Amino acid sequence: DTAVSQTPKYLVTQMGNDKSIKCEQNLGHDTMYWYKQDSKKFLKIMFSYNNKELIINETVPNRFSPKSPDKAHLNLHINSLELGDSAVYFCASSQPSPGQGWEQFFGPGTRLTVL
Amino acid sequence: AQKVTQAQTEISVVEKEDVTLDCVYETRDTTYYLFWYKQPPSGELVFLIRRNSFDEQNEISGRYSWNFQKSTSSFNFTITASQVVDSAVYFCALSEAYMNNDMRFGAGTRLTVKP
Numbered sequence: 001d002t003a004v005s006q007t008p009k010y011l012v013t014q015m016g017n018d019k020s021i022k023c024e025q026n027l028g029h030d031t032m033y034w035y036k037q038d039s040k041k042f043l044k045i046m047f048s049y050n051n052k053e054l055i056i057n058e059t060v061p062n063r064f065s066p067k068s069p070d071k072a073h074l075n076l077h078i079n080s081l082e083l084g085d086s087a088v089y090f091c092a093s094s095q096p097s098p099g100q101g102w103e104q105f106f107g108p109g110t111r112l113t114v115l
Numbered sequence: 116a117q118k119v120t121q122a123q124t125e126i127s128v129v130e131k132e133d134v135t136l137d138c139v140y141e142t143r144d145t146t147y148y149l150f151w152y153k154q155p156p157s158g159e160l161v162f163l164i165r166r167n168s169f170d171e172q173n174e175i176s177g178r179y180s181w182n183f184q185k186s187t188s189s190f191n192f193t194i195t196a197s198q199v200v201d202s203a204v205y206f207c208a209l210s211e212a213y214m215n216n217d218m219r220f221g222a223g224t225r226l227t228v229k230p
Contacts, residue, residue, distance in 0.1 A: 041154070041204050043220040056217060090160065102210055103150065104218060106160035 003027050004107040006091050012113045013081055021076045021110045023091030031055070032074035033104065034066060035090040043090070049074050081114045088112070118142075119209050121221035128197055129229050136192040136224045138207030144168075149183065149190045150208040150218070160206075166190065197228045 004025045013019055025032060033056075034046040047066040048056035054066070063079040078085060091107040118141040128134045140149065151163040164174060166183050174181045178195045194201050204225045210218040 041223045041225070043206065043223075045218065048217070088158065092160075102148065102218065103162055103165050105162065106152075108159050111158075 004091055004093055004105050006089075006107040006110050008110060009108060010111050010113075012115065014115055015081055015083060017081050018077070018079045019081060019112070020078070021089055021091075021112070023074050023076070023107055025072055025091075025093040025105070025107075027093055027095065027105060029093035029095040029105075030071060031094050031102070032068065033092040033094075034074065034076050035092065035106075036060075037088040037090060037109070039087070047074075047076075078112075081112075083114050086112055086114045119207050119219055119221035121205075121207055121224050123224045124222070125225045125227070127227045127229065130199060131196050132228075133193060133195050134197050134226065134228075136194075136205050136207075136226065138190045138192065138221060140188050140190065140207070140209045142188075142209060142211055144211040147209060147211045150210075151181070151190075151192050152206045152208065152220075153203045154206065154223070155200075155203040163192075194226075197226075199228050199230055202226060202228045 007022045031050045033048045035043050036046055037043050046058055046060050049068045051071055052068045065077045067075045088109045088111050090109045092104040094102040094104040120139045123137055126134060147168045149166045153161045153163055164181055171183050171185055180193045182191045204223045206223045207221040208218050
């Protein structure tokens with residue numbers, strides 16, 4: 001069973017389009033995240049939701065909007081796509097483990113290419 | 116603010132050599148958690164280990180070992196008798212307890228193991 005899944009795996013689109021990436025976790029976790037990994041492999045957190053409430057909103061353009069319909073889903077909608085949005089986007093989830101911190105489980109990633 | 120430094124951008128070794136990946140962190144918190152993740156060429160992010168700031172005991176898991184030293188703020192990762200399948204990008208990450216869900220990653224070290 002897939003713990004954290006993302007769709008689509010690949011997304012190729014034209015500049016200016018609007019697109020969404022979906023994420024679902026079946027781990028029963030309370031917290032979900034979106035990360036962006038650029039071409040140099042640098043991983044940067046974009047958003048974090050805990051029980052459907054936005055916790056972290058790093059400095060990302062407001063063209064990016066996360067939507068959490070329920071605890072198991074965190075979708076990422078991107079408006080007016082730009083060339084610089086091309087990257088791999090990872091969804092992750094975590095549950096506090098007493099005394100152990102917040103290990104995050106990652107989805108397989110969505111490679112977005114903007115032409 | 117928390118910060119993770121992986122000074123080694125790329126390392127190349129020949130199979131069966133031992134290799135150590137360095138990770139140095141900065142934090143103002145007394146309770147924090149350290150992680151290592153592996154990203155093989157297939158792209159997924161694989162969790163390897165988690166350590167909390169109160170547990171400085173080193174850990175060994177098969178050919179993998181981790182050396183946590185609070186005195187030098189380091190959490191280094193050693194692969195013994197490296198294999199070609201160890202080729203990947205390895206990320207060190209830090210999260211602080213008071214920051215709830217905020218995990219910050221280092222820039223990653225690309226390890227290439229040649230046959």
